[in-house]
Amino acid sequence: MEAVKAYELELELRQVRELRKAIELKMRELEYAEGIITATKAERKLYRAFADLLIEVTKDEAIEHIERMRLAYKRELERLREKEKEIMEKLSKLSS
Amino acid sequence: MEAVKAYELELELRQVRELRKAIELKMRELEYAEGIITATKAERKLYRAFADLLIEVTKDEAIEHIERMRLAYKRELERLREKEKEIMEKLSKLSS
Amino acid sequence: MEAVKAYELELELRQVRELRKAIELKMRELEYAEGIITATKAERKLYRAFADLLIEVTKDEAIEHIERMRLAYKRELERLREKEKEIMEKLSKLSS
Amino acid sequence: MEAVKAYELELELRQVRELRKAIELKMRELEYAEGIITATKAERKLYRAFADLLIEVTKDEAIEHIERMRLAYKRELERLREKEKEIMEKLSKLSS
Numbered sequence: 147m148e149a150v151k152a153y154e155l156e157l158e159l160r161q162v163r164e165l166r167k168a169i170e171l172k173m174r175e176l177e178y179a180e181g182i183i184t185a186t187k188a189e190r191k192l193y194r195a196f197a198d199l200l201i202e203v204t205k206d207e208a209i210e211h212i213e214r215m216r217l218a219y220k221r222e223l224e225r226l227r228e229k230e231k232e233i234m235e236k237l238s239k240l241s242s
Numbered sequence: 243m244e245a246v247k248a249y250e251l252e253l254e255l256r257q258v259r260e261l262r263k264a265i266e267l268k269m270r271e272l273e274y275a276e277g278i279i280t281a282t283k284a285e286r287k288l289y290r291a292f293a294d295l296l297i298e299v300t301k302d303e304a305i306e307h308i309e310r311m312r313l314a315y316k317r318e319l320e321r322l323r324e325k326e327k328e329i330m331e332k333l334s335k336l337s338s
Numbered sequence: 339m340e341a342v343k344a345y346e347l348e349l350e351l352r353q354v355r356e357l358r359k360a361i362e363l364k365m366r367e368l369e370y371a372e373g374i375i376t377a378t379k380a381e382r383k384l385y386r387a388f389a390d391l392l393i394e395v396t397k398d399e400a401i402e403h404i405e406r407m408r409l410a411y412k413r414e415l416e417r418l419r420e421k422e423k424e425i426m427e428k429l430s431k432l433s434s
Numbered sequence: 435m436e437a438v439k440a441y442e443l444e445l446e447l448r449q450v451r452e453l454r455k456a457i458e459l460k461m462r463e464l465e466y467a468e469g470i471i472t473a474t475k476a477e478r479k480l481y482r483a484f485a486d487l488l489i490e491v492t493k494d495e496a497i498e499h500i501e502r503m504r505l506a507y508k509r510e511l512e513r514l515r516e517k518e519k520e521i522m523e524k525l526s527k528l529s530s
Contacts, residue, residue: 172485175484175485176484176485176487178484179484179485179487179489182484182489183489190489190490190491191287191479191481191490192487192488192489192490193287193289193481193487193488194486194487194488195291195483195486195487195488196271196272196274196275196278196486197268197271197272197275197311198290198291198292199272199275199288199289199290199291199304199307199308200288200289200290200291200296200488201275201278201279201286201288202286202287202288203286208487211487212487215485287383289383289385291387292367292368292370292371292374293364293367293368293371293407294386294387294388295368295371295384295385295386295387295400295403295404296384296385296386296387296392297371297374297375297382297384298382298383298384299374299382383479385479385481387483388463388464388466388467388470389460389463389464389467389503390482390483390484391464391467391480391481391482391483391496391499391500392480392481392482392483392488393467393470393471393478393480394478394479394480395478
């Protein structure tokens with residue numbers, strides 16, 4: 147029974163970590179994008195993807211979107227790190 | 243045998259729920275896109291993605307696409323909620 | 339041993355079917371896109387996605403791409419249908 | 435115990451191979467894109483995707499991006515091939 151519990155916890159831990167890495171990747175991409183958008187004076191056309199639709203957005207709209215996403219990602223990353231810690235504590239109790 | 247059956251039903255339930263959440267997310271994205279498209283007078287360029295091809299569409303075409311998808315998603319969500327209920331009934335019968 | 343073999347075959351069958359459905363979906367999307375591109379006289383801007391890069395393409399390039407993909411998808415679908423038939427034959431032998 | 439170990443190694447091997455194929459596909463797509471970008475004199479509009487944002491880029495920026503990604507992918511492919519070899523060696527030791 148304990149082996150099954152440990153297996154399930156390890157599976158959950160892996161899923162939480164994959165989700166965390168996926169969010170960290172999206173966050174880095176958006177921060178990189180922000181660097182490009184704000185670095186140049188030359189106007190670049192910008193689009194935002196919504197499901198299968200692309201909509202032209204202004205520079206200000208794009209930066210506002212990035213800032214909002216950055217905050218949402220930060221909160222989500224904190225939540226996931228908390229969860230990782232909890233699972234690892236449960237695992238260490240199981241194995242002790 | 244019953245444990246295997248319950249495990250399979252729980253797996254199916256999780257898949258149905260993930261599918262439902264993915265559709266709800268796409269629906270919210272398209273509704274958000276509709277808000278942006280219709281909120282401003284300024285013309286924004288719009289594209290629709292078909293596999294790896296992007297095609298420029300007009301505002302009317304984009305809104306028509308969103309309305310059609312919204313109906314299709316609603317029907318699919320109802321079907322998935324029915325399915326969830328069925329699986330949960332089967333599970334409660336197994337455990338009783 | 340036979341139960342394990344049957345389980346593996348069913349898993350393989352499900353993967354082959356998911357792959358087939360994914361290809362059928364892409365093919366329908368491209369055919370739908372072709373309809374839109376060829377239906378109107380008005381020029382629409384077109385892009386093709388290559389990994390994370392979008393490149394503007396002409397109408398002729400887009401149609402040529404669709405035709406080439408259609409052929410590739412048809413061949414792949416035939417191969418997958420053959421594979422499905424083979425797996426189902428193996429399964430029916432196991433259960434007989 | 436050995437059967438479980440072999441199963442885990444085979445699962446890991448499959449994941450490494452899927453990752454390798456995904457990277458090889460992205461690399462081929464970018465190389466194909468480079469061919470299109472550099473083949474014609476006519477200027478094509480280009481965009482790069484960062485998460486859900488598309489940013490217009492110049493021809494030089496796109497080519498620089500492709501070159502940088504090509505190097506990163508090559509390193510990653512070497513690392514994955516090393517890993518594949520290691521796993522296969524462990525598997526052959528288990529079965530001998």
